[in-house]
Amino acid sequence: MKYIDEFRQRDLAEKVAGAIVREARSGRDYHFMEFCGGHTHAIFRYGVQDLMPPNVRFVHGPGCPVCVLPVRRLDDAVELAERHGVILTTYGDMMRVPGTKQRSLIKAKADGADIRMVYSTQDALKIARENPKRQVVFFAIGFETTTPPTAVALVQARREGLRNFSVFCNHVLTPAAIQHILQSPEVRDLGTVKIDGFLGPSHVSSVIGSEPYEFFSEEFQKPVVIAGFEPLDVMQSTLMLIRQINEGRHEVENEYTRVVKREGNLKAQALVSDVFELRPRFEWRGLGSVPYSALRIRSEFADLDAETRFELSEKASREVKSCECPAILRGAKKPTDCKLFGTVCTPDNPMGSCMVSSEGACAAYWTYGRFRTRDGRTAGKEEIVA
Amino acid sequence: MCLALPARVVSIEADDMATVALEGVRKKISLALVDEVAVGDYVLVHVGYALHKVSEEEAARTLAMMAEAGVLADELEEIGRADA
C-alpha cells in the first residue's frame, strides 16, 4: 500500500529510534501529548513506546470524538431513535458508547429502534431517498476532518429537496480543545500534567492547515509538530519535538507535509463556513464547557437541523460516578489510576467512553497494554512490563 | 481519530464521484471537497470523501528525512567508537 507501508518500515524505525535515543538528553524527561486518538492507536498497535528511551513519554490527549461527546448528547440521539421514531444513521464508532444507565445505541437497536450504521454521509442520504415516508437523522460526530462531509450532505439534501433528512450536529473543534487543556490549572498552575510539546493532529490539519496552531506555540511557548498517523510519522515527529526542546525553540513544524499545507483545504473550509457557525459554548466530556469549541447548523439550514425539527426533552443525563474518563481525557490521570478500569469497566462492559473507542486511552491500554493479569484485575506494580 | 487512507484515483465519474483503489480494493468516493484531481493521483480518503491530494514529492522528502536521522545516528556512533 503506497504511502502506508513505507511509513511502517522496521529499518527506518530503527534509524529514527536510534536518533531519538542519542538526542534525548538523559538529564531530563520529555512529555509529549499526542492530541489525537489516531496517534494513541498507532503508539499502542505498533509498540512505539518500546522503541523510546524511558525518559520520552506520551501523554494521551482528548482527540477522540466518541470519547469527548457528553452523555447528554448521546441520550438525545437515543431519544430521537426511540421516541421520535426516526431512522437514526451514524458511524460504527458510536454504536457501543454507553449513555445514561449504560444505554447505548446498540442496546436501543436491540430493543427495536431503527438505528443504522453508515460508512459515509452519502449512505445516510441514500437511506433518506429510499425511505421518503420516514424521518432520517444523521447523528454527526467528529472533528474538523469529519465535518466537511456532513456539510456536503446538508448542501446536497437542500439541493435535492430531501425533506425527510436532517442532521443532529455534534461537530467539535480541535484548536479550542488544545487551548483549553493548556489553560487548565492542571497544566498551567499545578503542573500535575506535564506537557513539553504536542504531536499535532494529522487529518484534522489536512483540512484546517498548520496555521491555527501557531498561536499556541507562541502564547504557551510549547512546540507543536503536525504528525502523520503511521508509526514512523509519530517517531519522526517525536524526534523533531526533542530537537526543538533541546534547541530552546517552540515552533509549529510539519512532519506530515505530504498531506498538510499551512493553509489547509480552502474548499472544505469554505463549505463548512457556509453551513455551520460557532456555538458560543459546548460541553465536552472531560473538559467541561469550552467556549467556541463546536459548530451548529446555520439558520439558513435550520430546516435540516434535527435540533430544530424535533423537540428534545430535558433529561437528567448522568455519567457513571467514579469513572475517571474526564481526568483521563485531560491527561491528568492514566487509565490504570481509575478504580473501575479492568474491574467493572472493560471493553465488554464499558462504563465510560474511553473504554469504547479503539482510540480511547482506556481501550488502548486494555487491548494492547501489558500491565494486567488475565483475571481482569490491574496488575500490581511489580507486574507492570510497559 | 479520523481514520483516513491514501488511495489512488482510478476513474472520475459524474456528480463529483470517483472510484479509488487501495491495492485491489475499489471504493466509490466523493470528490466534492477537492479540486483538480486527476486519474492516477493519490487522495486521502475519509468517510467516503477525498480530503486532500497526497504529494509524492513531500512523501519522498519525509522518508529521506527519516533515513537521514539514522545516518546521523550511525555517524555519531562511529565517531563515538573512534573516540573510545
Place this chain on the structure above:
Amino acid sequence: MNAIDPNLQGSNDVIDMTHGGGGRAMADLIRDVFQRHFSNPHLARGNDGAVVELPPGRVVVSTDGHVISPLFFPGGDIGCLAVHGTVNDVAMMGARPLYLTVGVILEEGFARADLERIVKSMAEAARDAGVEIVTGDTKVVEQGKGDGIFITTTGVGVIPEGINVAGDQARPGHAIIVSGSIGDHGLAILSRRENLEFETEIRSDTAALNGLVGAMLAAVPGIKVLRDPTRGGLGATLNEIALQSKVGMMLDEQAIPIKRDVAAGCELLGLDPLYVANEGKLIAICEADAAERLLEVMRGHELARDAAIIGTVVEDRHAMVQMRTRLGGARVVDYLAGEQLPRIC
C-alpha cells in the same frame, strides 16, 4: 412424479407455512429438494433417524448453527459453509468426519430457487469432504421471524488410534503454525454488506479441512492442538488456546500471512485482520522439532500452500498472547469485546 400440479396449489416459487406443516407440501419439499440432492441410502429409507456403522475408535460429535448475511457471498454460500463449519470442528478434534445431520429453519416467503441452490451446495460440499448427510429436519417460521434460512449441522467422526489433539496441550517451546492467509472470509462478507460495499476480488476461504488434517496427522501424529480460527479470527482463537493450556504466546507479526487486498480492506474499514473470521484455515501447535516437517506436508496440500510458523508458545502465568510488531515493538493481542465494527476514527 405423481405430485399434484403445482399450478393448482398456488405459487411454488416461495416457501409458505404449508412446507413446514407436516402435510403433503412438506413431504414433497423434502423429497424434491433435500432427498434429491443429498441422495444416500440412509435418507432414502425415510425413517426418523439414521442407523450408521462406525469404525473402531473414540467418537466425536460436534454441532454448529449457521446464520449469515448475505446468504450468497464471493467464494461460497450458507450451504457449503454449514457443511465445512461442522466438518472442520470434527476434524480439529483429530477425528475423521463421517456423517452429518442437518436442521433447516426457513422463513415463510423464502425463494425456492435459493433453497435449491443452497441445498445443492451443501450436497456438493459434503461429497467433496467425503461425509454423508444422513438425517435432517425442516421447519418453517412466519415471515419476520427468521432471516431467510438458518442451518444447523451436527457432525459425527472417529478419532484414529494414537491421535490425541486438544486445546489444553500447548506447552512452552511449542511452535504455532497457521495454514494460510488470514481474514479472507470476513472481508469477503463485509464487501457485500449493505452501506459498506466495496469491490474486491477477495473470496471467502470456506473449505473442508479434514483432508488436510488427515495428511498432517499422518506425517506428525503428535500434533498437540488443532483449531480453526473462525469467528473472532486468529486473535480470539489463540487466546482460547492460551487460556485452556495456561501458557502465553509470542507471535511475529511479519510471519503472519495476509493477502494484500485483505490488508487493504481492513485498513479501509479500520479493522484489525487478527480478529477477522476465517472458514478454511487452521492453527496447529506441535513440538518445535516437528514444526518444519509439518510445515512441509502442509505446504504440499492445496489448502495450506501459504502455511507459516507464526510464533512460539511461552511460559506466562497470565496466559497473554503477545506479538512482536513489524516495527520491532511489542503489543498484547487480546480477546475482543464483540464483533469488530467498521470505524471512522
